[in-house]
Amino acid sequence: MLRQQRLNKLVNRASEKPLCIAHRGASGHKLENTLEAFAYAASLHAEMWEIDVRLTLDGVCVVSHDDNLMHTAGIDANISAMTFAELQSHRLYNGEQVPTFEQVLALAVETECGLYIELKGESAGVEVLRILEQQPEQNNGIEIGINIGIGSFIPEWVAELDKLNCPYPLSVLVRVGDCPFEQAEKAKADMIHLCWERASDTPHEFLTPELIAKAQSLNLPIVIWHEERASEIEKLLTMPVIGICSDLPELITGYRPDDSNPIELVLHRGANDVAPENTEISAVIGYRMGAKVIELDLNTSSDGELMVIHDLTADRTTSLQGPIESLSSEQLKQCDAGSWFAPSFSQQRVSRFSDFLSLAQQFDGELYVELKQADVDQVIQQALACNALSRCFFWSFNSEYLEQISQRYPDAKLMKRRQDFDSLSALIAAGKPTIIEYDYLIDDLNEFSQCRDAGIKVMLRYPGQDIEKWVELIGLQPDSVNIDHPFAFARAYEKWLSQTKGQKQECRLKQEQTV
Incomplete structure (x- = not known):
């Protein structure tokens, strides 16, 4: 399947309402970026998981937001300075080991959840592509692939994947103060991911009609920052965005009755x-x-x-x-x-x-x-x-x-x-x-x-x-x-x-x- 076809599939999936992208899994409930957090996100009906990938010293692709293990394991050691075997000797606070990208991918396929992959380490994107290329997309002619998106705050890492003819939609993550369209051009991205959760108490107001119109004119679907304020989520759900990240997926995937039948x-x-x-x-x-x-x-x-x-x-x-x-x-x-x-x-x-x-x-x-x-x-x-x-x-x-x-x-x-x-x-x-x-x-x-x-x-x-x-x-x-x-x-x-x-x-x- 071509990249544009996959992007269209993702956009069509979000045509009724924005997709719920569980930020680092259901990280408001479980330890972030663990198999437990991802499995729980699936039970809360998240459509995709946002995951962070980086490489060990010997090039194994693992899932962790920080390079240092202090936040998730209380250990002052860097993943990039350890071999995978050395990394496996450490336990996270929940008793798990740092999962490999392949383990998370297998769980995503099993639970039919998509992956929104953020590159946290140089060359991690190339390794992600190599692993994804090994995954069968069809079984007896029936599509079994899950939705995949790959992005980063660093436009050059995303552009590298474009040069490699990446068959998956590419996203650029945009900090407060940066122009999303300039970043998208640098990254050759298909989507813009606005990371504006700390811009104000009501960041939805920065999604102006002008910004939305320009994004639509450039065929750049919008993904939204991780949001845990219920009032903000209700506003964002009415906007033309394809995905909303959240540590608390239930705020997005929950029940919203129609006035015609307000059960x-x-x-x-x-x-x-x-x-x-x-x-x-x-x-x-x-x-x-x-x-x-x-x-x-x-x-x-x-x-x-x-x-x-x-x-x-x-x-x-x-x-x-x-x-x-x-x-x-x-x-x-x-x-x-x-x-x-x-x-x-x-x-x-x-x-x-x-x-x-x-x-x-x-x-x-x-x-x-x-x-x-x-x-x-x-x-x-x-x-x-x-x-x-x-x-x-x-x-x-x-x-x-x-x-x-x-x-x-x-x-x-x-x-x-x-x-x-x-x-x-x-x-x-x-x-x-x-x-x-x-x-x-x-x-x-x-x-x-x-x-x-x-x-x-x-x-x-x-x-x-x-x-x-x-x-x-x-x-x-x-x-x-x-x-x-x-x-x-x-x-x-x-x-x-x-x-x-x-x-x-x-x-x-x-x-x-x-x-």
């Missing part, structure tokens, strides 16, 4: 498919990726603290053992509540209910609070003390808890499950809730309009990640969905929206033909 996301135990359930990181990722509500479970410690943990015992999800009611809040706050999910989450702890109330306020979100073993008065009083009662709705398998909330706190919002009642009228007669949850398998999904006529919101529960099933369920337009796979839902929603727009356009064309 709210309720994440069961947080973003539990990419982080340990009921931990603060699972809630933070959930809110960042567009969830309105985080579901959590409350149990009570031996010293009377409301703790966020699902099971009545600590055995399954923590380093402790025994009933929660026999463990102190201090023990729970100090234990390891993440290693069971993955070793890199070992710093996660069991949090207090008040911690989650603070998170909800921080992200202007809400909480779906399930009471396992908890004092109703204590739960409501904590929510009131944090001025967050309106941010919560409540449910429990213990019907006595629900009755107590209903009788003592009429302003508190309750959820009820449709499956627990013989009929919708019986459910409402037992005390009208704010929300009714429908299970997609066992409940009558034709009752949504009746709920809304009664002033009750509909929450649809679907624990799976089948995209086609989600497209079908999204079409039912529930008010919210209670899910376990938010990134899969986001992709399904995009597919539903695309199909809906296509159907509307087809109808308009038929009407015009009829006229």
Whole structure:
């Protein structure tokens, strides 16, 4: 495939919205430029990874931003002064070795993620090309290649690849104060990558209509700096750029509902498919990726603290053992509540209910609070003390808890499950809730309009990640969905929206033909 064809493929992939380029992998979560960071970026649905390549003393191409290992391993030694064998003797902070470019490439092919390669060492580009040339592009006539882009801050290194007839799109990275078009000319680049994250608090303002128009006239697609400010990302997503780098891919790859069907996301135990359930990181990722509500479970410690943990015992999800009611809040706050999910989450702890109330306020979100073993008065009083009662709705398998909330706190919002009642009228007669949850398998999904006529919101529960099933369920337009796979839902929603727009356009064309 020719370079221009690959560039067109990249631009077409970004035609609906800018691609998410995970900066040094998901480096806001994991140690930068490691296989762990790249794999996690894939789980957060990043389309490409930005990686930094350089050569060891004996010419092996490895992935590391800095030449010196102090930042990633605490070792004052330079990669360029070591042979690859010597480099392999050192361990990074996460226990890995500095990965080779070939290892990262293999992982990218396996996860179907593209690579945006920044050259950090002289001659690294030539070695990258040699390795890429060894990769099979087709299998029985079917293209299996991934998107590749290669760039550098040093125009001469990029221009060298142009002279070698590089078959991959070339990019020049542009510092604040440099003219992107002059740099592109020097580099013979196909793309300009604006590294202006520190230019101001609102660097999107430097993407003026004049700059964009000139870039378009010169056929120079724009890639954007690494950005972690949600407000800036929302602005950048509306601009004609093909890629946005970020240490936090979930800010880009998350859910953005259309006004025609503004379904709210309720994440069961947080973003539990990419982080340990009921931990603060699972809630933070959930809110960042567009969830309105985080579901959590409350149990009570031996010293009377409301703790966020699902099971009545600590055995399954923590380093402790025994009933929660026999463990102190201090023990729970100090234990390891993440290693069971993955070793890199070992710093996660069991949090207090008040911690989650603070998170909800921080992200202007809400909480779906399930009471396992908890004092109703204590739960409501904590929510009131944090001025967050309106941010919560409540449910429990213990019907006595629900009755107590209903009788003592009429302003508190309750959820009820449709499956627990013989009929919708019986459910409402037992005390009208704010929300009714429908299970997609066992409940009558034709009752949504009746709920809304009664002033009750509909929450649809679907624990799976089948995209086609989600497209079908999204079409039912529930008010919210209670899910376990938010990134899969986001992709399904995009597919539903695309199909809906296509159907509307087809109808308009038929009407015009009829006229």
